[in-house]
Amino acid sequence: MKIADFELERYFARWEFAVRHLLCASDLEGYPLAELLALADDETRGLWQGLHLGYTESSGHPLLRAEIAGLYETLTADDVLVFSGAEEAIFCLLNVAVGPGDHVIVTWPGYQSLYEVAAAAGAVVSRHELHAADGWALDVERIRVALRPETRLVVVNAPHNPTGMLPSHAEWRALTELCAEAGIALFADEVYRYLEYDEADRLAAGADALAAGISLGVMSKSFAMAGLRIGWLASRDRALLAKCAAFKDYTTICPSAPAEILSLIGLRARSTVLERSQRIIAANLAVLDRLVADRPDVLAWVRPRAGSVAYPELTLTGRFAGWDADRFAAELVEAEGVLLLPGSRFGQSGKRVRLGFGRLDLPEAVAGLERFAAG
Numbered sequence: 001m002k003i004a005d006f007e008l009e010r011y012f013a014r015w016e017f018a019v020r021h022l023l024c025a026s027d028l029e030g031y032p033l034a035e036l037l038a039l040a041d042d043e044t045r046g047l048w049q050g051l052h053l054g055y056t057e058s059s060g061h062p063l064l065r066a067e068i069a070g071l072y073e074t075l076t077a078d079d080v081l082v083f084s085g086a087e088e089a090i091f092c093l094l095n096v097a098v099g100p101g102d103h104v105i106v107t108w109p110g111y112q113s114l115y116e117v118a119a120a121a122g123a124v125v126s127r128h129e130l131h132a133a134d135g136w137a138l139d140v141e142r143i144r145v146a147l148r149p150e151t152r153l154v155v156v157n158a159p160h161n162p163t164g165m166l167p168s169h170a171e172w173r174a175l176t177e178l179c180a181e182a183g184i185a186l187f188a189d190e191v192y193r194y195l196e197y198d199e200a201d202r203l204a205a206g207a208d209a210l211a212a213g214i215s216l217g218v219m220s221k222s223f224a225m226a227g228l229r230i231g232w233l234a235s236r237d238r239a240l241l242a243k244c245a246a247f248k249d250y251t252t253i254c255p256s257a258p259a260e261i262l263s264l265i266g267l268r269a270r271s272t273v274l275e276r277s278q279r280i281i282a283a284n285l286a287v288l289d290r291l292v293a294d295r296p297d298v299l300a301w302v303r304p305r306a307g308s309v310a311y312p313e314l315t316l317t318g319r320f321a322g323w324d325a326d327r328f329a330a331e332l333v334e335a336e337g338v339l340l341l342p343g344s345r346f347g348q349s350g351k352r353v354r355l356g357f358g359r360l361d362l363p364e365a366v367a368g369l370e371r372f373a374a375g
């Protein structure tokens with residue numbers, strides 16, 4: 001299989017562990033292991049202390065699958081398949097769900113593997129482009145018009161990376177009804193679910209909303225445990241999950257045994273875990289709201305509705321006139337050790353950058369950005 005480089009991941013491979021402040025990470029500040037273990041109940045403490053480091057069940061630990069199923073309204077453990085990260089789930093799902101002759105519609109800009117893997121698998125990919133001028137809104141009518149007889153899959157990431165877009169309940173219902181009527185599967189990348197700023201905005205999971213819905217979840221974002229590398233697909237389409245399970249025999253075979261138990265502890269204690277994540281996001285959003293209000297000379301944004309990222313435009317006036325986001329990010333990291341992610345990594349050259357606000361050092365990172373802008 002030939003596949004293009006994952007631009008964002010190549011950028012992070014260069015910078016993530018070489019800078020003082022990541023002002024563009026999408027994950028939440030990693031949960032401390034000691035604090036997680038303190039949340040274990042008797043059963044999970046026993047599982048952790050008595051763990052043997054052998055291979056695990058390839059579909060995932062039965063208790064973990066049952067706990068994940070509890071995140072959905074209509075699913076049981078057999079509707080869940082555990083992967084090593086959301087990334088592996090995307091790779092397997094797109095490889096088995098689409099191929100030559102198939103057409104896929106994917107929200108764009110977006111997380112590159114959501115469209116790149118589909119294209120590498122041989123499918124024709126249409127981008128459903130989101131526009132800042134519309135508040136990044138998902139346009140279900142445009143998706144309807146883009147459907148073809150050979151469309152097999154619609155891929156929507158919501159809450160959305162990088163824009164923070166979250167469809168309204170009405171838009172989401174319109175989309176799920178459209179897919180159900182047309183007999184097309186909906187792949188819902190919901191890795192930022194539970195980070196809605198107003199809980200009332202939380203959408204029905206794709207796997208609950210329609211029989212051919214496939215939900216993607218992960219421990220990395222809302223649950224703040226990216227280092228566990230545990231993700232999952234959840235769907236009532238068990239035949240599709242079985243094909244994904246067979247494909248996974250060629251990638252990782254089974255999940256990491258310690259990571260599964262730690263994920264189980266985290267999911268069982270999810271109210272505590274999510275409350276911490278939501279608190280971090282709320283505090284950081286207040287800092288960013290102040291930045292946007294006070295410094296229109298630095299950037300302007302469509303305020304995100306959910307998640308841990310936003311996609312503002314740099315103003316780039318005064319001494320920055322004629323610069324683009326790439327140059328600004330390169331000089332900022334040199335001067336202040338603060339990393340922004342230029343839109344070019346999403347295939348959009350110009351003035352946009354992705355901001356990430358899930359980390360505890362955000363106030364220091366913003367101070368560095370302001371110093372550089374004032375400099």
Ligand SMILES: Cc1ncc(COP(=O)(O)O)c(C=O)c1O
Nearest residue numbers: 026085086087111157161218220
């Ligand atoms: C929208 C989206 N989907 C999937 C992933 C992959 O998650 P993970 O790296 O935890 O596998 C990411 C990571 O940034 C993401 O932003």
